[in-house]
Amino acid sequence: MSSEHGVEHYHPIDAKILDKKSDLVFNIFSKVQDDSEDRFILYASKEPRYREKVRELLQSSDFTEELYIHEEDLTLYFDHATNSLRDYVINSDAPPEKKMEKVYDLSRDVTQQFFDTNASPEILRGSDKVVDLMGKCLDNNELGFYGLTKIMEKDYYTYTHSINVGLYCMSFAPKVGIPADEVHELGLGGMLHDVGKSKIPREIINKEGALTEEEFEVVKKHTQSGEEVMKELGCYGEKAIQMVGQHHEKYNGKGYHRGLTGNDIALFARICKLADVYDALTTRRSYKKSLKTLEALTIMKSKMEHEFDPKLLNAFIRFMGPQG
Ligand SMILES: [Fe+2]
Ligand SMILES: [Fe+2]
CATH class of the missing domain: 1.10.3210.10 (Hypothetical protein af1432)
Known part of the structure; x- marks a missing residue:
């Protein structure tokens, strides 16, 4: 496993503030324990061909589990989260x-x-x-x-x-x-x-x-x-x-x-x-x-x-x- 997949490169996110109506621009991962080691598996993909499935998944999920993104997507995530939060602050x-x-x-x-x-x-x-x-x-x-x-x-x-x-x-x-x-x-x-x-x-x-x-x-x-x-x-x-x-x-x-x-x-x-x-x-x-x-x-x-x-x-x- 190359080092970019290491645990330290994944960042927990607050999935509850994701905008479920817009398309994902980053992959979302969930954490699994494998032989007492943490591993990250794809939870929702940003790939266009999964768009419909991902939308259904996000809309039906109550996000009880911890979700993560890869650190290279942090700026995208912060951008997305701020826009989605603005909508919530103004309209909720x-x-x-x-x-x-x-x-x-x-x-x-x-x-x-x-x-x-x-x-x-x-x-x-x-x-x-x-x-x-x-x-x-x-x-x-x-x-x-x-x-x-x-x-x-x-x-x-x-x-x-x-x-x-x-x-x-x-x-x-x-x-x-x-x-x-x-x-x-x-x-x-x-x-x-x-x-x-x-x-x-x-x-x-x-x-x-x-x-x-x-x-x-x-x-x-x-x-x-x-x-x-x-x-x-x-x-x-x-x-x-x-x-x-x-x-x-x-x-x-x-x-x-x-x-x-x-x-x-x-x-x-x-x-x-x-x-x-x-x-x-x-x-x-x-x-x-x-x-x-x-x-x-x-x-x-x-x-x-x-x-x-x-x-x-x-x-x-x-x-x-x-x-x-
Ligand atoms: Fe200071
Ligand atoms: Fe200070």
Whole structure:
């Protein structure tokens, strides 16, 4: 068996979000155990001659078993899944939290793939569509901040942290007068703010416990390398790029990597910093527990106040506070 058929090359999918009306553009596999070894067999083929059969199969299946695709089809799958999810978000009568849950799951999958495997620009570009879906879920504001936090993962991973920051930025935006047509870019910048971490050795990113001084110096490079990644891709606006490059700047000038002060730090980056710190405090890591909303806001106000834009910090506390 050649290595491309190895278990590590198959990626689990959420078959429930497949669009059963359109034709498959990738093969779907199911997993079987053979002599205690996992093997993947074709479940539904993309070949045109099986089109009718596959359509019947997909429409009749309740997808109780786990299904997979080959990793070379990941971009196609994400594309298909986002389109199908858009249809669901716009047209289904499902409650807003159900819709957001599905969008969150797909976003997690896309972002995890980006950070954990190949850091591919094609997958990164998919984040644009995902942020669009987040915006649609947040638009009617039925979900509210509390509903949103119930959906979010509370264990810290770079990929869930990225999505959480994007969502906090987007839901906070109307409270500080960000025009509706700029919220997408704010969400995108929030979701990609740590994109530079894809360039940092994984042992450092996933290290349990405190970093050494040298390791911290390496981590600090992620704002600059993130900015470079964004510019290389050439499809992001200036404000999203500023969020990536400036989200560790501090209002008192003691941040990195430029040491900008006060309102020299771009507005979107000042918003991103609030969301970034808040999510880091309220998520669990192996070496620290997660804080409750009120505890996190108290620390931000009493111990870190000089790091934030004071007006934005107060608005953030008003926005997050009452539900905590
Ligand atoms: Fe960061
Ligand atoms: Fe971050």
